[in-house]
Structure formats: structure tokens, C-alpha cells
Amino acid sequence: MPVISLTVNGNPVTADVEPRWLLSRLLRDHLGLTGTHVGCDTSQCGACVIHVDGKPVKSCAMLAAQADGAQITTIEGLAQKGKLHPMQEAFRDNHALQCGFCTPGMVMMSVALATEQPDLDEPAVRKGLEGNLCRCTGYQNIINAVMVGAKAMRG
């Protein structure tokens, strides 16, 4: 079993992992970070998106062993000192979630989009969310929230 060391939401973690464990499994089953959701088997839905070294990736399509040495941020690591991240706040203000199942992946992807593209416009948001499925909201409020959240992140 490979032993890996990584940083998860700012905390150092050392774990003994089986090669076949997915990163999503390490997070959910072994680190108790169940905010990262799994919604499919083919890496289509995006519910499992987290940040690895600052970039959005699907944690269901990465082995835990590959995360050795990585800096990982999950939905649980976004709010700081009990204060919601501006993107989380924007999702709440704009009713951008209903059942909440797609939400962790949506928010993580949205934060990444806003970080990478400071001048994010609506078509860019729609395209940027092409790998994140939501069955509840019809997306309009999500798109509004991302625009508002991105603006708030710019400060």
C-alpha cells in the first residue's frame, strides 16, 4: 500500500492508500469529507469536482495515489473562520441550489472559473460549467450566482 502525504484544506494528511482507491473515496470514506459527492460512473456529472493544486479536477477520475504531495481543497475548505466564501454566499443569495447534490462540484468549478478568468462573462460561465450537471435548478440562478460571486471575488 503506497503511503502518501498531501495537504487537504490546509491540513497535512498522511494516508496509507490502496492503489485502486479513487481520490473521491479517500476524501469521503477515509477523511470524512463527504461534501465531495459522487453522481456517476463515467466522469460526466461534475459533482465530485475539487481543486488539486488550485485547479478543478474530477476526484472520481484521479487515483488517491496520484495526489501524493498535492494541495487539495474541497468544499469543506472554502469557508474561512465560519464565514462563507463569496461564491458560496452568491449561491445562497441567488437560490442557485435546490437539492444541493451538484452544489459542491458547481461551487468548486465556479471558484476556479472566476479565479482563472477575472473578466468572466455569461457565455464563459455557461461554457465553463459544461462538465457540471444540475437536475434541479435549470442553471439560470447558478449562472447569475457565478457572475455575482466572481465579482465579489474580484473585490
Next chain:
Amino acid sequence: MEKYGIGQPVRRKEDVRFLTGTGTYIDDIKPDNLIHAVVLRSPHAHAKILDLDTSEAETMPGVLCIVTGKDWVAEDFQPMPTKSAVNKKIDGTPLNQPPRHAIAIDRVRYVGEPVALIVAETLVQAQDAAEVVEVDYEELEAVTDQIKALEPGAPQIWDDIEGNFCIDFELGDKEGTGKAFETADHVVKLKLRNQCVTAAPIETRGAIASYDKDTGKYFLQNATQNVHANRDTFASVLKIPSEDLHHMAPDVGGGFGAKNSGYPEPSLLLYAAKKTDRPIKWIGDRNESFAADTHGRDQATTVEMALDKDGMFLGLRTRTVGNIGAYCWTVGPFTPTGGSARTQGGPYYIPAMHYTGIAAFTNTMPLDPYRGAGRPEGSFQIERIVELAARELGMDPVELRRKNLMPADSLPRKTPMGLDVDTGNFPEVFERTLKMSDRAGFAKRFEESARKGLRRGFAIAPYLECTGGGPKEFAGVKFGKDGSATLRVGSMSTGMGQETSMPQILSDTLGIDFEKITYVQGDTDATPIGGGHGGSRNMEVGGSAVLQCAREVLVKAKQLAAHLLNSNADDMELKESVFTDVKTDQNVSMADVVAASFDQSRLPDGMEAGALDTDTIFEREIISCPNGCHSAEVEVDPETGTVQVEHMWIVDDFGTIINPMLADGQVMGGVAQGLGQALMEEIVYDEDSGQLVTGSLMDYALPRADSMPKMEMAFYEDAPTAKNPLGVKGSGEAGCCGAPPAIVNAVLDALKEDGVTHIEMPLTPEKVWRAIQDAKQQGA
């Protein structure tokens, strides 16, 4: 400061939990000692099970228990009955209902039917063992299409049910409708399908079952929309009293009907939990979701309309054949029969109507309610025939609709389908939608599209709905000495925000602090009855129960306040959380009244400590009729057939709006599912083998952010219903009724110069392209 009253767009309580990753969905729950199960499913659409050998699997590492049909027979476990409200054929005999066991006994009838449950210490061990369970099948011929299933000589799915026939049903005036057609100036006829789709919630189904030897009680945590009815179903299967099964739903990641049903897996898990004396978890994967979540729609219909020379509607005749799959599921036979019948004809004044619905068995995963359960199908049928009538009569489709809408002063009215339409103003809602739709700017946008070689079209689709679901609901409130309140309700949210809107009603009526209200749902031990979620019933029935409960509390609180102030209950007025004596101006706060309710020394005679705690059951007399209108503008690329919905405008009459932000959300979510049905979604089985072709998200397309148009919404709030104390009409399913016809008709409008008159849903690029090619050839 946020305001928490009725009508306020209160931000949701549950959001903080969901946004920080601290929600508790079924797969997030991990009891001590947990073991895992996988379901081995039939790879065949139709086959006899000649032999099922688990001996090797049983010796695999970690395997604890394997459940098969043999156990079911040995234990004499019971089949799951259908609860379809329509259960008699036209000739009065009962519907044909084959036994639906939780596990295949000696024959499988659809791909995905459970054949064995394999339980092991770990999930991987269970998966490994499932691979070595040996099942010897003798394949039989399969039929997956309902029309073919009813043809003579079709493969027989049930030996004792001839012709794969489940039930037929009719509603309306057959003779009168026949006469209307005989005397009509014009008759328009169309064959169309509402194709098979599935709810595909992003959270798949799953459950955790356990058994307590000492108490003899079972505990089931389940991603379900309906704990009470399903508890009773599972208990009846296992032949235990309902009280011995505690059924709870944690946070549920979307349902849309597909989590309403009494599925097979929970009974298998409960049985295995008792056998192994360990808590067992099963989480379905996405492939199982496509194969073994109930399907929706799937009706093949002929619809005919009779009109006079001025285009006034005289009669409507609909004959539909529904595909209910291999079994009668929870209420499957109801959808193509009663489910689609009542709102036939939509919001139009049609003097004579007749509806026939047939439900047929096929070798497919069975049907059950999916967002709208019959009403979206009906709405699509009427709007397509109206559009075609306009085309054939050379009339403006907007004008044809306008002149045939039920006039405002014709309400209340009982339609020829027996639907009591009490309040509403269809012409006003229609005109408002039209006004929002910027018709004046259309010509310019049309030109712009044309310059790019694209077509542009517009259509408007008014709809009439009736909400459904169980008629009774429980609400109870318990107070804490600190002024807190726990509100328990039997209806359920799977994302619709009842954790916010139900406390909103309580807070509004009683002036108690919104933040101090805890909301409990989805727990059979917390509420004596509950109708769960389905048929847009949450606000209408659940919300009404909360209001009724709050009003009962108010009566008692006034008495207590009057006692504290030495005055009369009748003189008490509650305003901003304070009771004031209108005569003396003395006052006492609601918080103080709550505190006093726990202090026997401050209570009047006849009141006990905790006197404000109240349980109540609301029962609605009659269903409400939400209605509204959608319009859509689309752009079509004739070279590839690609459709982009550019803009949708929507006006809905949901009566009183409790929280406009949440109601908007319901509409947009429904529109997305409607758009999915119109343009891309379809469950496809291979015609010959009966294999499921669309078994993953690589094949079954769901709408994405870039599929969706800009949506503008408004509410018509001048017609609250008197059928419930809140005045609400259900909002959850409206989007699925309005969007498909608006979008499909807009595409056909865009292609009218090409001569295209009909395309079956989903309007995929290839189908649109092909329709254009075919029309070209016919024209040539």
C-alpha cells in the same frame, strides 16, 4: 434584516449546510459495523432462470449473505401491490396485476431486474462475489414497444395475461364527441409520442437497513420521497407490522418522482440486515439509475380535434397507449389513464371531449410518476394538435388559441373531463405572456438569424394542470422553554426548500422567530402519517397542514395571553410577535406566552404544561388547478438541425406565492426538464434484444448550462384558490407542462417555410435535419 413572512423571498436555511459540504445524504451516513451490498441484475430483457448457483460466491472473501428468489419463496414474502387510483378496466373488471416481487423468482422481465443481493464486508468484496454468481438463463423473445406489445403474436410477458394488456380507461362523452366530429367543418388528426424519459436525479438511489434483535425493530434510512407509504409497502412485503419499521429519509439529492416508489432493494436489504445482524448499505450507481429507476411519460397517442369554420373548437378525442413496463409499479397504470385524462383539452373551452387510455406491459423497466405524471403528456397533446390545426386552417396560432381559451367569466367551471376549475384568468395570463415575449422585436431577430443562414421561430403554449398526491397531511409543533419550536410535517422536500418555506408559514402566523424553528420531515417515528412528496402537493397540502396547525396554536396562545393579561381571548391581537389587548393596550410577547405555557402556575384551568404543543391533520377536499403560459423563441441551424432555445417567457398562476424565489426555482427546474424532453432526452431500448442502449450519461443527454435559454418569469397572483387555506396551487410540475409544447411548436414555426409539420420528441439535430430533408424531397 431579512423578513420571514409569507410572500418573502427568504434565503434558504438548508443552504448553509449544502454549501459547506455538511449535508447528510444517504451515502454520507456510516453506521458502526457497516457492511455493503450490491444488486446482481438481469442482463436479459426476458428470460427464464433455469438455475442460480451462489455456492462459489458464498466462499469468496468477506461474503456474508446472498439473497435470491429462493429465499423469497421460502419465506413466503409478499409481492408489492400497485396503488393506482385507476384500477378497474372499462368493463368493470380489475386491472391485470401480476405479482411484483422484490426479486426475480424464476423469470426476468426487464434488463436490470434484481436477481440476487450480495452482501459482504466491503463493497469491493461484494462486487467481486457478484461476478461469480452463476445464473443459467434461457432467453425468451422480448418486446419493448407498447404498440408492438399489443399486437397479436407479440411475445407474452405474463403467461396468464393475454396480449400484454393491463388496463383500459375512458373519460368524457363518447357519443357527444362523436357527434361534434360528424358536424365539424374541420377535423385535424395527429399521431405523436411523449417518449420514455427518466428523472435522473444527480444523487442516485441508495439505502441503509438495520435490525435490532432486542426490540425486533427494523430501521431503514433511504433516499426516498415518501417514508410512510413505502414503509407500509416494505412492511407488507416482509409480513411485519408497519410499527416495526422505522423509515427515515436523510437529505435527498433530487427525486422528481423517481424516488417516490416502493422499490425492491429496501426489502432485500431489510431481510439481509436481519440475517446478518449488521447494518447494510446499498448505493445504486448511475448505470443502475438508468436501468432500474422508474421511467416516465412513454405514451403513443392519436389526438383529433374538431373545429367549426371560424376555428372554434368543437371536440377533442384522444386515444393513448402507455408503456408501463413489465409490472404494475407503485402507481404506474394511473399515468396513461387517469393521470393524463383530467386536464385533457388544457385551458380551452371545448364542449365535447373523450379520452381513452390503455396501459400495456413490455420488457422494460416499469413506469411510475415523473414530474407531472400524465399532465405534461396531455398538455403536449393538446398544444400540438392546436398548432397543427392553425397550420391546416391557415390561421395564426396565437389568434386561434386566443379565441378558444376559457373566458375568465366562465369560471368556476367543470370541464367535460370532470375537472373543477375554480379560479384563474387564462386570457389574462396568455396576454401577459405574449406581452413579455417582445413580439415587436421578432421580425428584426428573424432577419438577423436569416442573415446567418439560420431559422427563427416562436410559439406560445398555455397549460392547465391539476395537482395531485395524497390528500391528507400531518403537521405538529412542539415548543421549547427557550421559545424555540420544532415543526414536524409529513410531506417532504427533496430540494424544494420546505425547510425554509414551512417555518415561514409558522413564523408568519405565530410571530415566532424564524431562526428558532427546527424542521423535521421524512421520519415515520416523528409523524403519524405523511404523504411525502409527489403531485406538487407539498405547499398545497403540507403547507396547509402547517397553517392549520399554526392557527390551532394561535387559538390556544390567545387564550393563554388573555389569561396572563386578565382579559378576553377575543380581544387579543397578534402583531410583530406581541399580543395586545385591543381594549386596554396591555401586551405580552409571544415568547413570554410560550414560556408561560411551561409554567403550571401561570396557566389557566384546563391547560397543562406544554399546552401550546399541537398536532393536526389537514385534509383537502379537492385538488387545485395551477395554470400558466410559456412562450419560446428558438433558432434552428438547418444545415445540422441543431436547435438553440434562445428565450422563454413564462407566466404562472400558482395562487398565493409563499416564497417567490423558491417558486421561480421550481419553474426553471421544470423548464429544464421539459427542455430535456423536447430536445435531447430519451430512454432507448434495442428493439430486438431489449437491451438498454442509454445506460450511462455518455448516451443519455441531460441539459447543461449552455442548453438553457434566458428565462423570464412572472406570477399571476390575483386568483388564489379557495380550495385550501393558503390559497396556493402546486408549482412543482408546471415547467414540464409548458416547456415541451412551447419549444417543439417554436421549432416547427421556424421550419414552416421548409414545409415541416411534425417531428417526434426529442428533437435531436438529426431528426430536425432529416425532417427538413424529407420535406424538401416531398416538395420536389
Next chain:
Amino acid sequence: MYEFEYHQPKSLEEATKLFADADDPQFMAGGQTIIPVMKQRLAMPSDIIDLGKISDLQGISVDGGALTIGAMTHHNEVAGSDEVRKAIPALAELASHIGDPAVRNRGTIGGSIANNDPAADYPAALVALGATVQTTSREIAAEDFFTAMFETALDEGEMIVNVTFPAPEKAAYEKFPNPASRYATTGVFVAKTGESVRVAVTGAGACVFRQIDFEKALLGDFSPSALDGLTVSTDGLNSDLHASAEYRANLISVLAKRAVKHAG
């Protein structure tokens, strides 16, 4: 997923040796294909050799008119690279339309072409641009590299090191995405370089192919109208749930014209 051994070699030699010593090994690049496949138990390699830590496989460089992209370069790096945007903007554009942002952050050009999914985007670019695949043992011309559905000219244990693209005069890629999977239902890459025009089609057949009659027509007149009147035969084209052969034939014509227009 079945059990396997996991290795993370630091050099090509180490990777080659690990491969030779294992029973039924597989290389892993971004894992965006192989992990979902293993997860569904559709593959059961004994050993996974992760190429992520091998520096020889990384990086983008320009040398004269040629652009060289390391096998482990992620789609997002290609899409965002200034060098690529300058030398072959159509390639950056193609990379920016693969899957979604998360997939593009992990998936690699080496993994994509080694996998040779009939609906993958990169093969069209390689063939149309006349790229060369450098492996651990030889150079392979793109056209010889893609041999059949999910098959390439790579031998057992042979690794892709990088891909070199000569910069064209004009080029463009047009993709018609599958509504569910986002792969190419059909994609057409058109490139004009000096006296040569190439039209490569992906998604439509079992493997990427050139549309020779289109190339001939465009050689004399590199404009969309040069393709008017040319029809595409349905022979050898795929028919599936999302598109029939006939529809794909139409897409090839339409997308080729659009690509030519787009290339300018």
C-alpha cells in the same frame, strides 16, 4: 475497480523496465479514460505505470516552424499556451473544446492519441497537420500512427514521448459534439500548408480518415464553395444512437465548409 500495483517512475528507462517486468501492465497519463474504464471493471491491468512524474514527457516548444508538445501535456495547457496560439491557433482551439475544464486539467495529448477513441478530437489535428509522433523507439507519421478503432501503431511497452506539428499556413477545426458525452459526433480539421491541403475527419468512422476528394477540390480553390456539389459516401461511416451514417456524411460536408471559412 480490480486490484493493481501502482508505480510512478521518474524516467522513460524506469517506465520501460517496469512495463517489461509486469504481467499485464498499462501506462497511465491523465487517467481520464483509463480510470473510468477500470472503475466500471471493463479493464483489469496488473500494474499501472503513472507517467506523470517523467520530465521528458512534459513541455511545449517551438523550433523554427514546428511545434513540439510533450505527451503528458494537459489539454488546458495546449489551449492556453501562447506558443500554440501563435503557431497553430486551431490546435489551441481544438484543445479548448475537449470534454470540460476538469477533464482538460488532467487529460493529455499522449493519452488521447494512444487511446485513439474514434470520437476523440486530437487525431484529426495530427492527421490534417501531418504531425509526427516521437516514441521511445522511433518516429511515426500521424497517418501511420492511427491504425484502427482504439488501435495505434504503438508496440507493447512503446511510449509516446511527444508530437511535432509543422505550422500550417491556415487551419481550423470544427466539432459537432455528442450532446451526452461531449466527444466529437463528427469533427473536421482542415489545414493548408504551401501546396498541400488536408482534410481529416474524426468521430464519423472507426478511425480518423482523410477526405481526399475535399482536399483535391480545396487545393485549387481554398474556399467553402469549392466543396459545393461534393457528396460524402456513407460507406464505412458509423451509425449509432446519436447519428446515422447519412447524417454524419452531411456533417462532414457542413463542418468542412465551416472549417475552411473559419480558416480564412
